[in-house]
Amino acid sequence: MTYKTIVAVLSAAEDAGKVTDHALALARRTGGHVIGIHAEIPVVVTLIAPMEYPDPNAVMDLQERAQRQSREVEQAFRSRCERDDISYEWRLFTGTAGYASAGVIDSARGADIVIAGQFDPDVDGPSREDIEDMLYESGRPVYLISNAPSGPAPIERVLLAWNGSRESARAAFDALPFLTSAREVEIFTVDPPENIMQSRDFCGAELAATLARHGIKTTVTSGASDGHSVADALNRRATEIDAGLIVMGAYSHSRLRQRLFGGVTSAMMRNARVPTLMSR
Structure with missing residues (x-):
């Protein structure tokens, strides 16, 4: 692809x-x-x-x-x-x-x-x-x-935002050309849930195994929002690992709700610090 x-x-x-x-x-x-x-x-x-x-x-x-x-x-x-x-x-x-x-x-x-x-x-x-x-x-x-002044440099590190939703799965596979050419891909979950279907410690592990079959080197991490927004957490982590691209699903919640109350998609449209690939 x-x-x-x-x-x-x-x-x-x-x-x-x-x-x-x-x-x-x-x-x-x-x-x-x-x-x-x-x-x-x-x-x-x-x-x-x-x-x-x-x-x-x-x-x-x-x-x-x-x-x-x-x-x-x-x-x-x-x-x-x-x-x-x-x-x-x-x-x-x-x-x-x-x-x-x-x-x-x-x-x-x-x-x-x-x-x-x-x-x-x-x-x-x-x-x-x-x-x-x-x-x-x-x-x-x-x-x-993004509005950052940097030009279209080769993307060596990708931050793949993962929450297990249909939209984040779509984004991950829409971004395969970027993922396969990157040197490192980090699957990152903010405030991963703990439920009977999956432990928070293994959130993103199955996706990592699938991407590994494409020859993509991945790591799986998670972080806490600590009272900040998810968008802030994504931007902060992208800065920490020097990511050249964020990949994320868009509108996991309804578009009307995001327009009325805000959401991760709307916030990243305004404030992403690096280029961001979104899929719905």
């Missing part, structure tokens, strides 16, 4: 270069094809009162700004792909649905992996809802590039 079709979600000029660089680095290792996609959202003007009309010049200025951003994103993508002589294509989608549009989701569903920038409220890039829609609706693993 390898990643042969790679979708790069290019939301804004500020993150287009970084996302493209990560997609190309992966494509060079796998001989993959990169699809750059950008969703241009047309300006929607809301009228507050019946007699109020939008200034046509202001509307045209906003439209031109959106089109200019699309051109800048496309140029950043194409120039990097041509420089690296990588197989690629460019897709521009226009519509009010943005990254939840049928065309964008269909492009993602036809890929092996989706690469996107981490949600950053200070950058005119994807909103948290954009990333959530891509992850929730595409059925494909989403590789989120």
Whole structure:
């Protein structure tokens, strides 16, 4: 298994270069094809009162700004792909649905992996809802590039977050190309449960045996949250072992609950310190 079709979600000029660089680095290792996609959202003007009309010049200025951003994103993508002589294509989608549009989701569903920038409220890039829609609706693993300044260095250590859920199992096997090429993989459980089905001391042991049959060197560890969030525990452990990638399942709890009360998935979308591969 390898990643042969790679979708790069290019939301804004500020993150287009970084996302493209990560997609190309992966494509060079796998001989993959990169699809750059950008969703241009047309300006929607809301009228507050019946007699109020939008200034046509202001509307045209906003439209031109959106089109200019699309051109800048496309140029950043194409120039990097041509420089690296990588197989690629460019897709521009226009519509009010943005990254939840049928065309964008269909492009993602036809890929092996989706690469996107981490949600950053200070950058005119994807909103948290954009990333959530891509992850929730595409059925494909989403590789989120952290806001840390480091580039797409080879990944030698992977932290595999494990809680025994369907989502974490899906993530583990979606990430096999990264796991098999890594020097070390740590299966890490936060606050492992103790029940009649499994002792906390053996949480993750069966997964480790399965991965070992793929030739993957693994260790199994666990840690206590100690009153902190699970996301904090994952970030802290990733720093301790100098992991270059976190692999985790997404939305083990309902999406609505996560939006209302927060959750590990939402927290890691905002605050992951290293690139994170999520699957649902």
